[in-house]
Amino acid sequence: MQDSEVFLQQLITGLSNGMIIALIALGYTMVYGIIELINFAHGDVFMLGAFLALTLLGMFGMEAWPQHWQLAGVVLMLVSCAAFCGTLNWSLDRLAYRPLRRASKLSLLVSAIGCSFICTNLGLFWGGMPMDVFAGGVAAAAPKDFPQLVPQYNLLGESAVRVVPADIAVLVVTIPLMIALVYLVKRTRLGRAMRAVAQDSTAAALMGIPVDRVIGVTFFIGGALGGFASVVYALYNNTIGFQMGYRAGMDAFTAAVLGGIGSLPGAVLGGLTIGCVRAMSDQYVETRWTNTIVFGILVLILIFRPSGLLGSTRREKV
Amino acid sequence: MTHHALCVLSLALTSSLGCTAWAQSTESKGTLTILSSLPRTGSANAQTTTIVNGIKLAIAEAGGQVDGWTIAYQDLDDASPQRGNWDPAVEAQNANAATKDATCIAYIGTFNSGAAKVAMPILNRAGIVMVSPANTYPGLTKPGKGEPNEPMVYRPTGTVSYFRIVPTDDLQGVQAADWAKQLGAKKVFVLHDRELYGKGIADVFCDHAKTIGVEIIGFDGTDSKAANYRSLVTKIKAVSPDLVYFGGTTQTNAGQIAKDLRAGGYEGMYMVPDGCFEQAFIEAAGDSNLNGNTYITFGGLPADQLTGRGAAFRDAYHAKYGSDPEAYAAYGYEAARVVLQAIAEAKTRDRAGVLAAVAATKNFDGVLGRWSFDANGDTSSRVLSGQTVKDGKFVFVKVLGG
C-alpha cells in the first residue's frame, strides 16, 4: 500500500468508528442537555441492546436466512433494540433518576453509576444464559461472536483501499438518524418542549409543559439512539461482551464533551474527531499511546475552547 | 447524626461478624482446607470458572477425602466488584485469611502474576504451599529472569513454597518463535496486550525471533478495551508481515484482533499463546476467521492427545460439565491433583508436611504429561504443543521443543 492509500484507509476507518461513537454520544448529549446528568448507565444500556440483537439473531436463526431476508432481519433488530433500549433508559429515569430531581446533581450521578453497575451485571447474566448463540452459556463473561450479517468483500474491487459494506451500513443507519434527530429537536413541538425544559425547567413547567414527561421522552430517545448504535456496533465489530459499555460510553462521553456537551452537531463532530484521531494515532504514532493522545487533544481543545468545539458559551446572567 | 453513624457502623460490623461465624460453623477436626484465590468477578471469570471446575473435579474424584481426612475447598475471589479485576488488597486479604485459617494447608492461585507477588511473601512466612495454575511471569521463580531481587524477595523464610505447573513465558515465547520460523515466517509483526502475561511473552518472542533470524517489523501494545483494531490492521497490512503474533488472552481481545485482521484483508498467519487456548477464543473470533492459518501454543498436550491419565480426565470432565476441558481447566485440575497427592504422601498432615511433599513431587503422572518440580518450584515439563483451528475446533499439530 502506498502512503496515500494508507492515509485514505485510516480516514475511512476513523470515520466509520467515529460515526458509531457519534451515535452513542448523541444519546449522552441529549440527556445531558436536558437534566445535566452524565448518564453513566448509557453505555451499559447500549451494551444490553447489543445482547438483545444477538439473542434475536439466534432466536430466529438469522444467520441461515438468505441475503435480502437478512436485511429485513437487521431492520427488525434495529427497531426492537431501539425500542428496548429506549424503554430501558426511560425506566431507569423513572425508577432511579426522577425521584432525585430535587437532590444535588452528584446524587443523581451516583444513582447513574449504580444503574451502570446493575446493567453490567445483567449483561453478565444475559451472556450466561443457556442459549445456542451464547455457546451454551458456559462462559458468561467471555466476549461473544456476533455473526457477520454484512459481508466483508471490498466494494472497490481490487483496490488496496478497502471499503466494506459494513462501512456503508454504518453510514446508512447513522446519517438518517442524525437528520431525523435534528429535525425532531429543531422543528417539532416535542423538540421545542425539550429545549424549553433544558433552558429552564421551572419556567417550562409554569408554561404548562409536562416536564417529567418531556424528560422521560428524552431518555427514551437517547436510549433508542443507543439501541440503534448497539446494532450498528455489533454489525461492524462482530463482537459483543458485557463490559463493552464502559469503553463505548467513555468514548461517547468524550465525544460529547469535545463537541460541546448539549449540542447535537457537536456530538457528531466530536465522535468523528475522536474516530479519526484514534485511527491516525494508531497509524502514525503507536497504538499504546492512542488513548493518551485522544485525551491530550481533548485537553488542548478545551483549553482553547472551554465549551467544546460547537458548544455555546452561555453567558451567565449577572 | 451520631446515631446514624453508629447505627450504620454497628450494622456493618454485626452483619459481617455474623456472616463469618456462620461460614465456618461446619468445620471439624479432621478437615484440611484447600483455598483457591482467583479473580471470580469481572472479565477473567470465564477462565477462572474452568479452573475452579478443574479443582472441584479433582477433589470430587478423590471422594472429598484423603486418607480419612476431609478435604474442604473454598473458592475465594481476589477481584472486587469496584475494580472488576484482581485487586491487590483483596488478594492480600485472601492470603492473610489463609494464614489465619489453621486448617488451610494449600493455596491454589493466583491467576495473575501480579497477584502472586502480593500473596507469595505472606504465604511463605506462614509456610503454606502455593500452587499456581496460571502464573507465567518468570521472575516469580527463576533467578536472573526478572528483577535483580527476584525471586528471593518472595521467599522471606528462604524456603521455596511457591510452585507452578505451567511453563513460564520464557519457554513458551521461545518455542513460539521457533515454531513461527518453522512455519515459514520471515517478517513478523508482534502485538501484546500490555499486561504482565502478554507483554512478557511477546518480549521473549521478539528477543528469540531476532536471534534465530526472523525479522520483527513491528512491535506495539494494544488497548484491550478497544472496540476494534481496524486502524491497527491497516498499519500492519501496510508493512505486509507473514505472521502476526499477539501476546494476550481471549479477555484482552485476541478474538477481535483475529476478526479485524481478516476483515481488513490480511491473509497471513496469526499466532497466539495459551491464554487463548480455550473454546471462548474461537467463539469470540468466529471460526471462519481462524480457519487454517491461526496457531496456538499451549504448555502441555491438548485434551484429545492425552492418553492414560489425561484421557480419563477428559472423559470425567466431559461427563461432569458437558464440554471438553480447556487449557485452564487442565491447569486447575493438575494443580489440585498435585496438592491432593502431596497430602496423601505427606508425613505429617500439616502445612510443613504438605509443603515438603509438594516440593518433593517427582515424575508426577499428570494430564500435562509426566513431570517433576525443580528446585525453583517450576515444572520440569518442557512439552509444549502447537495447534491450529479447523471448523471451530482446535486441532493438534505437533509437539514443540521437548
Next chain:
Amino acid sequence: MSRWRPGPISIIVFVAALLPMCELMLPQSAHITEAVRGVFLYAILALGLNVVTGYAGLLNLGIAAFMAIGAYAFAILTCEIYPFQFGFWPGLLLTLPIGALFGFLLGAPTLRLRGDYLAIVTLGFGEIVQDVLKNLDTITKGTQGINPVPAPSFGGSMWTADDEYKWYYLLLALMVVVILGVRNLERSRLGRAWFSIREDELASRSMGIRVERIKMLAFSAAAAIAAFAGGISASMLSSTGEPSNYDFQVSVLALCIVIVGGIGSIAGVLVGALVMIGLNSIVLVKATAALDALGIGAQGNVLLSPNNWKYLIFGLALVLAVRLKPHGLVPPRIERRAS
C-alpha cells in the same frame, strides 16, 4: 467556645480504636480488622476527594490517578531495586508534594473549565496516567508492579503483613492525621473560600476571592492526600500492583463514598467508606464464603454463583442509598457555632 461534646468523627475513631481489642474475644474466623484497614485507606482517599468535590464543588473523576502516582512515586523512592531507597517515612512524606505537583500540573491548564468539562478532563487524566505508567516500562516496570515496597520499622525489624494490629493502628493514626488536617483547612479562611466558590463562583470572585488560586489549592490538596493514600496502600501490600489497579472504578468508588456518605462532611466520608468498603470487602466476601460453604455456587448456571451478583448488589446499594438519603448518610451540618 461551648463545652466539647464528642461528635460523630470522634465516636467513629474511638470505636475503631477499640475494635481490635473486642475482636480478640471472638473466634479467628470472625476477625475483620484486616478488611477495616481497607476502610481506612479508602477513607483517606475519599477525604482527599472530598476536599475537591465536596468543599470546592469540582467534580473529579480521576482521583485514582493521583493514588497511582503516589504509589509509584513511593515505590520508586523506597524500593530496593531503585537507587533512592529513602525509607518509609521520608518516602511517605514525599508523596505529599509529589501528588500536589501533579495536581498542579493537571489543574493549571484546566481549572477554568466548568463543571462537567472538568470532570471529563480528570477522567481522561485517570486514563492517561494508567497508560503512561504501563508504557514507560523502563521506569515503572510496566504491568509488573514494583516490589517489595518497604513497610515502616519502629526500632526493630521491618513489619510484615503478620503484624496486622500494628498496621491497623498505623492506618488509623494516619487517617486521624488526615482528618485533622482536612478539618483544620475546612474551618479556616481557605475552607470558607472553597465553600463560597462551590456556592457561587462569580459572587465569590466579586468578593475578592482569587478563584483560580483557591481551586488550585483544592486540587493540589486533594491530589496530595490521594497520593499519600497511594503510598500507604503500596506499603501495606508491599507492591504497587499494576497500573490498572488504579483505574476508573477506584475513582468511582471514592466518589460514591463521598456522595453516599454526605458530600462535604468528614464524618460522612468515614461512614461512607465503612458502608461501601464494608459491603464490598466484608459483607459480600463473607457472604460469598458462607454460601460457598453451603454448597451454593454450583457449576454451569451463572445465576447460582454468588460472585456473579456482586456488581448487581453494589449497584443496587448505590441506587438505594441516594434514593433514601439524597443528602448522604451523614450530611454536613451548617455551622451554627462560631467558626
Next chain:
Amino acid sequence: MTALRASAITVRFGGLVAVQDVTFTVGEKQIYAVIGPNGAGKTTLFNAMTGIYEPTSGEVQFAGRSVCLTFSTRVAVRIALSALACALSSLIALNVQDLWQATIIDNYQYAQPFPWVESAHDCFDALVGLMRSGGAWTAILGGVAGGGAAAVLWWRSRRTPDLIARAGVARTFQNIRLFNELSLVQNVLVGMDHRMRAGFWSALMRLPRFHDERKHFHSESVELLTFVGLADRADYAAGSLPYGLRRRLEIARALAAKPNIILLDEPAAGMNPSEIVDLMTLIRRVRDAGTTVVLIEHHMRLVMGVSDRILVLQYGRQIAEGTPAEIRANPACVEAYLGTESHG
C-alpha cells in the same frame, strides 16, 4: 478627588450595543445613582466596571488609577520562567525513558551503593546529547508553548473581578447571590477574605497567628451584622433568610471588604416602604462612614432622596447627568423615564 471615573465606556455583545459611550465621574463620599428604564444597560455598566465583562472600549479608573495589571519585570520573569520550565519538562517528558536509562539503570547495580555524582554527570550528558540530536526543537517548541500560555493567562487575568474587588470596589447583585449554605457570619467573612493574611500553612498547623486573626475578624463580622441589623441570626444559614433581609446581608458582605466604593444593584427591589426608609438610612450611614456609594435603582423616592448626583441611561446611551433637581427639570429624562414614575 474623584472616587470613580468612567470614560467613554462601550460594551458590545456581538451586534448588540448594550452600553455606548458612557462617561461620568463620581466624587469621593458621594451617593451616585444610575437610573434608566429596564434594559437601559445599567447592570451591564456595573458589570463592565467590576470586571465581569470586559468593556469593548473605554476606561474605568478608581481613585485616579485604572485597576489593571501592567506589564512589569515581575510578569516578564514569570513568563520567562514558565517558558523555561515548559521547555525543560517537554524535553524530559518526551525522552524520559532514555534519560532514566542513562542516569539510573546504567549506574545502579542491585544492592550496590549508587554513584550519585556520576549519575548526575550522566544525566547532564544525556540532556546535552538530546539537545544536540534534535531535542532542542522539542525544547524550543515546549518553551514557546509554555511562555505563550503564561502570557495568555496573564493577559486574561489583567482585569478580573477579584482584582477590582481587592482594589476596594465591592458590589451587590440585582438577583441576590449569597452563599446559601454558609451562615451569615461566614458570608460576611468571605467578604473579608482578602484582608486576611493567615495562609494555608497557618490554617493547617493552627499557628497562633491563625487564632488571632480568626478572633479579630469574627468579632468584626458580628459588628457588621449588628450594623445592618442581622446580628441575632448570625449563625443561621443565609438560605434561610427572608428576601428583604438577604439584601441587607449582601450589603454587609460587600461592606466587609472595607471598600472605598460600593456598587449596589437595585438594593430596594422587592422592599416595602418602611424597609425602603431603613435602607435609605443605611445607605446614608454607609456614606457617612466614608464609603462612596453607587447605586442602580428604580425606586424614585429613594433615588431622589439620597443621591447627590444621578446618571440617566436609555438604550445604553447616557441622556443626562446631574443633581436630582437638574434631572427632575430635564425634559428628556422626564419623557424617557420619569414620565413613568408612577410605576416605581
